[in-house]
Amino acid sequence: MDKSQSPGNQSPGNQSPERPPMWVFGYGSLMWNPGFAHSRCEIARLEGYARSFCMWSLHHRGTAERPGLVLALDRQPGARCEGLALQIAPGQEAEALERLRARELVSSAYLERRLPVRLADGSIVRAVTFVIDRSHPQYCRGMPLDRQAEIIAGAVGGRGPNTEYLFSTVARLAGLGLRDPELEWLSERVRELISPGGE
Numbered sequence: 001m002d003k004s005q006s007p008g009n010q011s012p013g014n015q016s017p018e019r020p021p022m023w024v025f026g027y028g029s030l031m032w033n034p035g036f037a038h039s040r041c042e043i044a045r046l047e048g049y050a051r052s053f054c055m056w057s058l059h060h061r062g063t064a065e066r067p068g069l070v071l072a073l074d075r076q077p078g079a080r081c082e083g084l085a086l087q088i089a090p091g092q093e094a095e096a097l098e099r100l101r102a103r104e105l106v107s108s109a110y111l112e113r114r115l116p117v118r119l120a121d122g123s124i125v126r127a128v129t130f131v132i133d134r135s136h137p138q139y140c141r142g143m144p145l146d147r148q149a150e151i152i153a154g155a156v157g158g159r160g161p162n163t164e165y166l167f168s169t170v171a172r173l174a175g176l177g178l179r180d181p182e183l184e185w186l187s188e189r190v191r192e193l194i195s196p197g198g199e
Contacts, residue, residue, distance in 0.1 A: 022093045023127035024100065025117050027051050027083035028071035029165060032172040035103060036096035037089040043176055044085035044117040049073040049131060051081045051180065053148050056138040059106050060159040068155030068162035069148055071169065072110065072132035074141060082178045085117050085127055097128070104130045109138040149186055153193040163190055 025046060026034060053069040062068025073081060088096045104110050110130040117127045132139055155162035170187040173180055 019093075021090070021125075022088045022096075023117070023125045024086045024088065024096070025083060025115065025127040025129040026086055027073060027081050028169055030086070031084045031176075032168050034086055036086075036099050037092045038086040038096075039089045040085075040087035042085045042087075042119045042121075043178070044083060044119050044125075044127070046073070046081045046083070046115060046117045046129065048075060048077065048079060049081050049115075050076040050079035051083075052141070052182065053143070053152070053186070054139060054141045055109055055132055056140055057155070057157055057162070058138065059157055061157040061162040061165050062151075062155040063157060066155055067151070068157055068165075069140070069143075069151050070165060072139075073129065074132050074134070082173075082180075084176070085119055085125060100128070100130075107136075107138060109133055109136040145182065145186060146189070149189040149193060152186065153190050163194060166190060 021040075024030065024034070024036075024038075025044060027046075028051070051071055051073060053071055054074050055070050055072040056062070057068040057070040058064050061070055101112070105112065109132065111133045113129050113131055114126045115129045116124050117129075118124050134141075152162045152166050159165075166183070166187055167190075170180070170183050173183070
């Protein structure tokens with residue numbers, strides 16, 4: 001073999017640059033059911049966005065006849081959202097993105113963005129993040145919490161009851177030691193509504 005072609009003698013220009021890890025920011029069902037292989041999972045914070053039930057669900061947690069509600073990130077100065085940063089397993093990036101897009105962009109109400117999130121150790125990574133499209137008909141910001149609870153209590157979609165989505169998200173946040181008072185209130189109120197003798 002020509003020495004100039006041996007691995008130890010390759011010039012920097014002939015070497016493939018190492019790809020940076022790809023991260024995904026989960027703030028709802030991606031925290032407890034990501035649906036893709038990941039090699040790291042870190043508590044993370046996103047600045048400038050608020051998590052809320054501001055999106056009608058016509059497929060996964062409701063139907064066109066009886067829509068449910070799912071969480072979305074709505075841009076809001078001074079707001080912050082705590083969730084999980086998931087690092088996609090090396091070599092699985094293309095497959096993971098394909099699965100994520102098929103799941104999250106089913107109605108185009110989410111916009112795919114790459115946003116900076118801060119990990120618990122203080123480092124910042126750019127993560128694939130799905131935020132609400134305010135121009136989309138499924139955007140429903142400002143709905144009173146009582147009304148949200150009524151909708152969630154009765155809606156069911158292709159992925160199951162809307163209640164499961166809420167309860168699983170609140171349980172995952174609690175397990176991580178993260179608080180979201182609005183979601184906690186909704187969880188308690190929905191449990192009251194669906195209990196025997198509930199309103």
